Amino acid sequence: MPERLVVVGGDAAGMSAASQARRMRGPDDLEIIAFERGSYTSYSACGIPYYIGGTVDDFDRLIARSPERFREKQHIDVRIRHEVLSIDVDACKVHVRDLDNEREFDEGFDQLLVATGARPIRPPLENSDAEGIFGVQTLGDGEAIRALIERDRPRRAVVVGGGYIGIEMAEAFVLRNMSVSLIEKAPAPMSTLDPDMGELVAAAMQGEGIVLHCDEAVEGFEAKDGRVSAVVTDKRTIETDLVVLGLGARPNSELAKEAGIAIGTSNAITVDRRMRTGVEGIWAAGDCAEKFHRVSRKPVAIALGTHANKEGRTAGINIAGGYETFPGVIGTAVTKVCSLEVARTGLKEQEAREAGFEYVTATVDSTTRAGYFPGAAPIKTKMIAEKRSGKLLGAQIIGREGAAKRVDVIAAALWNEMTVDDMLQMDLSYAPPFAPVWDPVLITARKTWQKVEEDLA
Amino acid sequence: MPERLVVVGGDAAGMSAASQARRMRGPDDLEIIAFERGSYTSYSACGIPYYIGGTVDDFDRLIARSPERFREKQHIDVRIRHEVLSIDVDACKVHVRDLDNEREFDEGFDQLLVATGARPIRPPLENSDAEGIFGVQTLGDGEAIRALIERDRPRRAVVVGGGYIGIEMAEAFVLRNMSVSLIEKAPAPMSTLDPDMGELVAAAMQGEGIVLHCDEAVEGFEAKDGRVSAVVTDKRTIETDLVVLGLGARPNSELAKEAGIAIGTSNAITVDRRMRTGVEGIWAAGDCAEKFHRVSRKPVAIALGTHANKEGRTAGINIAGGYETFPGVIGTAVTKVCSLEVARTGLKEQEAREAGFEYVTATVDSTTRAGYFPGAAPIKTKMIAEKRSGKLLGAQIIGREGAAKRVDVIAAALWNEMTVDDMLQMDLSYAPPFAPVWDPVLITARKTWQKVEEDLA
Numbered sequence: 041m042p043e044r045l046v047v048v049g050g051d052a053a054g055m056s057a058a059s060q061a062r063r064m065r066g067p068d069d070l071e072i073i074a075f076e077r078g079s080y081t082s083y084s085a086c087g088i089p090y091y092i093g094g095t096v097d098d099f100d101r102l103i104a105r106s107p108e109r110f111r112e113k114q115h116i117d118v119r120i121r122h123e124v125l126s127i128d129v130d131a132c133k134v135h136v137r138d139l140d141n142e143r144e145f146d147e148g149f150d151q152l153l154v155a156t157g158a159r160p161i162r163p164p165l166e167n168s169d170a171e172g173i174f175g176v177q178t179l180g181d182g183e184a185i186r187a188l189i190e191r192d193r194p195r196r197a198v199v200v201g202g203g204y205i206g207i208e209m210a211e212a213f214v215l216r217n218m219s220v221s222l223i224e225k226a227p228a229p230m231s232t233l234d235p236d237m238g239e240l241v242a243a244a245m246q247g248e249g250i251v252l253h254c255d256e257a258v259e260g261f262e263a264k265d266g267r268v269s270a271v272v273t274d275k276r277t278i279e280t281d282l283v284v285l286g287l288g289a290r291p292n293s294e295l296a297k298e299a300g301i302a303i304g305t306s307n308a309i310t311v312d313r314r315m316r317t318g319v320e321g322i323w324a325a326g327d328c329a330e331k332f333h334r335v336s337r338k339p340v341a342i343a344l345g346t347h348a349n350k351e352g353r354t355a356g357i358n359i360a361g362g363y364e365t366f367p368g369v370i371g372t373a374v375t376k377v378c379s380l381e382v383a384r385t386g387l388k389e390q391e392a393r394e395a396g397f398e399y400v401t402a403t404v405d406s407t408t409r410a411g412y413f414p415g416a417a418p419i420k421t422k423m424i425a426e427k428r429s430g431k432l433l434g435a436q437i438i439g440r441e442g443a444a445k446r447v448d449v450i451a452a453a454l455w456n457e458m459t460v461d462d463m464l465q466m467d468l469s470y471a472p473p474f475a476p477v478w479d480p481v482l483i484t485a486r487k488t489w490q491k492v493e494e495d496l497a
Numbered sequence: 498m499p500e501r502l503v504v505v506g507g508d509a510a511g512m513s514a515a516s517q518a519r520r521m522r523g524p525d526d527l528e529i530i531a532f533e534r535g536s537y538t539s540y541s542a543c544g545i546p547y548y549i550g551g552t553v554d555d556f557d558r559l560i561a562r563s564p565e566r567f568r569e570k571q572h573i574d575v576r577i578r579h580e581v582l583s584i585d586v587d588a589c590k591v592h593v594r595d596l597d598n599e600r601e602f603d604e605g606f607d608q609l610l611v612a613t614g615a616r617p618i619r620p621p622l623e624n625s626d627a628e629g630i631f632g633v634q635t636l637g638d639g640e641a642i643r644a645l646i647e648r649d650r651p652r653r654a655v656v657v658g659g660g661y662i663g664i665e666m667a668e669a670f671v672l673r674n675m676s677v678s679l680i681e682k683a684p685a686p687m688s689t690l691d692p693d694m695g696e697l698v699a700a701a702m703q704g705e706g707i708v709l710h711c712d713e714a715v716e717g718f719e720a721k722d723g724r725v726s727a728v729v730t731d732k733r734t735i736e737t738d739l740v741v742l743g744l745g746a747r748p749n750s751e752l753a754k755e756a757g758i759a760i761g762t763s764n765a766i767t768v769d770r771r772m773r774t775g776v777e778g779i780w781a782a783g784d785c786a787e788k789f790h791r792v793s794r795k796p797v798a799i800a801l802g803t804h805a806n807k808e809g810r811t812a813g814i815n816i817a818g819g820y821e822t823f824p825g826v827i828g829t830a831v832t833k834v835c836s837l838e839v840a841r842t843g844l845k846e847q848e849a850r851e852a853g854f855e856y857v858t859a860t861v862d863s864t865t866r867a868g869y870f871p872g873a874a875p876i877k878t879k880m881i882a883e884k885r886s887g888k889l890l891g892a893q894i895i896g897r898e899g900a901a902k903r904v905d906v907i908a909a910a911l912w913n914e915m916t917v918d919d920m921l922q923m924d925l926s927y928a929p930p931f932a933p934v935w936d937p938v939l940i941t942a943r944k945t946w947q948k949v950e951e952d953l954a
Contacts, residue, residue: 177606
């Protein structure tokens with residue numbers, strides 16, 4: 041009889057693991073069953089704002105692989121609309137509810153992967169269950185918001201929260217020619233950036249016609265006939281036809297916790313570098329699993345598809361009997377709001393302080409191409425480096441077309457624990473259509489190193 | 498009396514060094530004289546094809562800093578149209594010819610920087626001095642070619658040599674609506690790429706209407722009334738109104754050699770990591786100076802502005818009494834021909850073999866953005882990794898908009914001697930407008946690592 045792997049959650053982490061395990065072991069050797077509460081597998085949650093905004097029209101293309109294809113091509117028994125209600129770690133079985141047929145059953149496992157993802161934070165506010173208030177998490181959310189826009193042609197939207205989802209949704213509504221207000225508790229949107237960089241994002245958003253209310257907290261919603269009609273903050277009431285909540289996400293770790301699996305300080309499931317939980321034969325990967333931050337050396341919870349894919353692959357290799365480790369993350373992220381590109385990696389100033397670092401910073405304005413080349417776009421790069429050692433701790437980029445992806449070369453340098461002094465000599469590519477002769481990354485490293493030296497003097 | 502630094506050559510390396518030394522030491526402490534044979538200082542030679550093609554119209558913007566500005570802002574005594582004819586290393590003086598006033602004189606130095614650059618290779622062929630045959634090296638060349646195009650409206654151009662300058666000039670002539678033929682001795686253009694990648698460049702160039710003659714050698718030129726009328730190869734005669742030679746460049750090391758300064762196997766001036774030549778007090782930087790290739794561990798001569806700037810800065814710091822080392826190069830380069838972007842870093846297959854490596858390769862087709870996102874452009878990435886260790890040795894990228902600059906993240910990994918196994922877990926940025934969830938760099942590293950494992954098995 042083949043060994044049986046049960047996967048809880050059919051999105052990026054779960055299905056990456058299942059696919060990887062299948063590649064290494066055939067169906068006669070390893071049976072794989074994946075339970076997914078929703079109706080879709082392996083979809084691009086990050087693509088939802090672009091579907092809502094109309095940049096992407098083909099809904100099916102957001103789905104990397106359907107349950108049918110998993111079943112036919114990879115002999116992975118994916119069961120959508122099946123919710124795992126509990127895990128019995130001693131008896132090695134899960135208790136499952138078939139949502140469509142309202143029946144419950146047990147399924148035994150030899151190995152179990154918990155890939156339950158994360159869920160949007162929804163504070164308990166008055167009327168928060170009114171019609172027209174949405175989270176942006178599942179493909180179903182995306183379908184519902186787009187359907188509402190196309191059916192009711194709402195004129196006004198309020199976005200609560202200025203993180204990645206918040207600013208991407210603000211862009212989506214701008215593209216739909218709606219009046220958009222964004223409410224952010226912090227002094228500036230994009231609190232994953234330092235305030236000086238976040239303020240530039242704020243200015244650019246205002247330039248796109250988005251009304252920003254920062255330093256402002258949502259207290260509740262007004263509804264008419266069960267449908268949202270206004271957002272109430274601590275400073276004002278904003279009438280609206282539609283509300284999107286972008287208040288961040290929380291790891292879906294309750295199922296594991298109730299089963300006695302250890303949860304970390306970040307509220308995500310504790311895993312070792314092979315993605316093993318504290319219980320033999322039980323693994324976790326993706327948004328529900330805790331990540332090691334290589335710069336702060338702290339456990340963190342970050343919900344991001346790219347980590348979920350890598351962790352899933354790592355778990356899959358190990359589950360199949362191979363050996364792979366997940367080396368951790370450094371907090372790299374990128375987004376855009378209208379034509380403004382925004383990226384970051386490593387620690388922002390506050391995170392560096394909290395991790396015990398003393399540091400210097402430098403910010404440099406440059407261009408994405410040689411200054412004289414058509415299409416040269418502005419790029420502002422900020423780096424944070426440890427005092428004395430000059431070790432890079434983090435960086436942030438704001439700019440126009442061609443700016444943000446440069447964060448990857450900084451991420452590669454940070455991954456390798458380079459100093460900004462070493463970075464400035466790196467052999468990066470140069471030609472006028474692609475960069476100034478000193479790439480913005482190199483100029484910023486050079487200036488940051490000057491700050492390190494001045495601080496030493 | 499202040500110490501005196503004499504700089505031979507007023508372009509990227511020379512003037513970077515002069516500027517850096519000036520930043521560290523005032524004019525009362527260090528006198529700086531720079532002799533430049535031509536009429537311009539610190540210009541973008543890499544910008545010349547774009548000026549000729551009309552992409553860049555403002556000639557003055559190709560000049561980063563004029564002699565007047567060096568004199569006024571930095572107290573650097575730049576003397577253009579002054580050619581240094583010889584160096585007397587024992588007497589510590591240079592013999593100089595003032596080209597406009599036809600007078601010669603000696604100038605003493607305490608320290609000397611040789612930054613004489615490189616010059617295009619011009620084989621001794623029949624009629625190679627005919628009017629209408631150009632190299633592309635100095636701003637003067639760029640002015641002359643553009644003036645000829647605007648005056649005579651030539652219909653046909655032949656480019657000899659399919660390297661960076663060659664394909665950039667072919668693009669320039671396409672933009673001028675001219676019929677362009679390109680002659681290349683090798684089986685494909687871009688011999689800095691592997692043949693399999695070079696052939697794709699060839700196909701793209703042909704798609705732009707450029708007539709390619711590969712595996713073909715130029716034997717001479719035909720001229721009428723002293724003006725070029727045809728290019729004669731070993732296979733045919735091609736009538737033309739204009740010829741551009743892009744046959745590579747050779748270090749201008751004769752001046753140093755005649756002075757008894759050691760020259761390396763690459764024909765460039767031997768320097769240590771502080772840019773010192775074998776003679777006390779004499780330094781070299783830029784295209785005339787030999788570089789250490791960090792992957793092959795061989796001395797190489799590469800003419801590239803980005804190295805010239807870094808080496809100049811390094812020399813300047815050391816000349817001024819500071820301490821800085823130049824860590825070498827890894828052969829990173831980027832260019833484009835019409836809408837095709839091309840980049841490389843590290844060793845190509847042949848170079849890897851010559852350096853004694855055994856290796857595996859993998860090539861991956863992907864997209865620059867999520868596949869479903871508008872503007873997702875094709876990107877083909879090839880990586881070469883050492884057998885067994887999986888250490889990255891080199892990479893090549895061919896693609897459309899947004900493809901080529903990704904070479905920098907690979908360059909940063911190569912700089913840090915990463916294995917492709919380590920690379921595939923790197924925390925690179927992801928959002929649908931910027932990358933697939935597995936960035937092309939990561940997918941290619943993953944596939945290359947599979948090849949390493951298969952080879953081990």
